[in-house]
Amino acid sequence: MHLSWLTLLFLVPTLCVGMPSTTLCVDDVRGTGDLGVVVERATGSVLIVETTTHTRLAKIQGLGDLSHASVVFSRDQRYAYIFGRDGGLTKLDMLRCEIVKRVMQAGNSVGGAISQDGRLVAVSNYTPGGVKVFDAATLELLADIPTQGSKVVGLVDAPGQRFVFSLFDAGEIWVADMHSPRSPKIIKFKEIGKQPYDALISPDGRYYIAGLFGEDGLARLDLWNGEVQRILPNYGKGDIKKPVYKMPHLEGWAMAGDYTFVPAIGQYAVLVVDGQRIPVHGQPVFVIARPDGRHVWVNFAFPHNDTVQVIDVMAMEIIKTLKPGKAVLHMEFTPRGEEVWVSVRDDDQIKVYDTETFAEVATLPADKPSGIFFTARAHKIGL
Template sequence: MGEDFWMKQSFLLKIILLFLLINILNTLSFAEDTSYGTAALMVIVERETGSITVLDTSKHTLLGRVTGLGNLNHGTVKFSKDGRYAYVISKDAFVSKIDLLTLKVVKKIKGGNESIGGTISQDGKYLIMSNYSPGEVRILSSDSLENVKVISAIREYEGGRIQSSKVVGLVDAPGNLLIFSLMDSNGIWVIDAGEKDFPVINKFWDIGEKPFDGLITPDGRYYLAGFLESDWFGLLDTWEMKEVKRIPTKDINNASEKNTVPLWKIPHLKGWAIAAGLAVLPAVQREAALIYDTKEWKLIKELPLIGTALYTVASPDNRYVWVDLVGKNGDIIQVIDLKSLEVIKTFSPGKGATHPQFTSKGDTVYISLMDEDKVVVYDPSTFEKVREFSLKSPSGIFSVDRIYKFGM
């Protein structure tokens, strides 16, 4: 064999080795970028800095921070159906799509003037914004964030007067439906997101004064709206879609209903308040949790608290509900036992304690300390702190496992 043959063989060998080296480097790079999954991640809003921090709750480690996301004084986070992407919706209506494996913003758009939240459609195709200004539901492609449709939240009265309304309490529901409340015109609308033109298929009016939020039960059957100026909740059975029933919020035998306090903050309603056949809901301007039997939707107890509730969050085993308080005793968390229907623990994790969020099986619970620039992690079985993280003005805590739940 001649010298040319060996030169050709040597050149070919070099090409093969180079190809193998490139593949090895690409594999190492991919492994580095995807050295964690997304199922156990929590995204925490840093409200004063327009940023989020991402934590891996399987190891209780901080993965990184993403900045430049807009005004997050009322920021919210939604997730793609596969758990790969987070959508951060800012108060000034910026939407940032973030790759949770690289912690990079892959797309950012402006979707209005002022937004209060959003949801992901049941099929995962759409990100839907609930906007204050202009009052509307804005439907975006979850892939490209391109605008698909805008539905103005308006009510036309007899005589031709038209009332525009802020949109609150937006949830996704079975059948690829979207349900929301109209804060300024006292209505509930239902949209079919499975149809190409997104028709509003139901409108219910005069349901109560000033709806402020809404939830859908974990099974997707009942939509519940809360009101600032009416002594009831509005309950819509999505299996029937016939009427919005009034569910009283006051027990005539309980004197605490007269002891109103300032509206420190508007409470939040979420499906995590439903557990063990009960709904544990914050009372508006009263220091109490309202406990309902969800079979008959009867108020069975008004449980006194030492402050006004902001969130009522059930543990994954449905045994306990953790309640954060605002205004008086705003540093306190109270824990309700759903067996005895009593408060069994009152403690202070720190200043500005808010937004308790359980890991998926409830082995730990994360709590923001807004006034201490910390997030603390507790063992709910012992109430002992097991970890803390330094963050900048943390507030809302959003776990990726919300993608498996309606209305989250």
């Protein structure tokens, strides 16, 4: 009996090695597959939410300027990397609900990406320009890729342990091979068009498409053969452009079936890369495909930002118009697309809709919410 108790005394500490020393922000040990992060842009805070039960789990403060924040996730879906407008890069533990580390890596940043193997985190910068690459575990700076002062936009990960990004001022697309993180190899594609403002990468990682602010059209880089082509050239020829109150966003994979949907700059239209044009309520900001590709959801810039419209891909027409509230900023589908979460900034709410019936199924309070990011992104190229 005495030996049994001694055995237990030695075994118990061994079994506890590696267990977290702080309390989880949820009652029981759990996975992270149904978690997400909601950015509260006005207060420099984020919410950790659970999609299954429409629950707020925690509020994390002290993340700086989140007026243009984005998030990527570690491959185990436990850690969120938050890119702030003030140049801050924050690593957040979503199980312990605490900041692991935060570094101020630049003066003004607009997004980032995590590498194919999950070991590198890259940040794109407006000021002073360039891309910085960090160790995902420690946030140690591994590489600084200068762009001669050009703003960097449209940073995504790509197969082959690569990052791809666009230079707004220089009109170029660069591909960084990160097999040797401290000595990246850069391939430059020049004169791709005027002022690329954002970009997306196809779900299979083959095509990188950059929108052009300085001219009508988009630039498409084929990462398999290294060819750059102009698509949808002169799509606005002869049209009077309206003032642009908010730049459209291309990330979100507005790809459904054989079609690619993109917002038109200065026009009330969603463009289909095969040449079709779908009239919509206002100037699109996000054009996002439901995971099954059957529907595309669209939100709009001021003064029409109280509206969301749904496009049926088979019919190529609007089938539903919703009015979630004042200042709809972002939408995010649950992993299999049965619901969509919508941030309504000026009403301080997140609204959840059933994507089959379009019924509102839940409302959560949030302080000036903007970006919504679910951990399923961890296993998708370009997100």
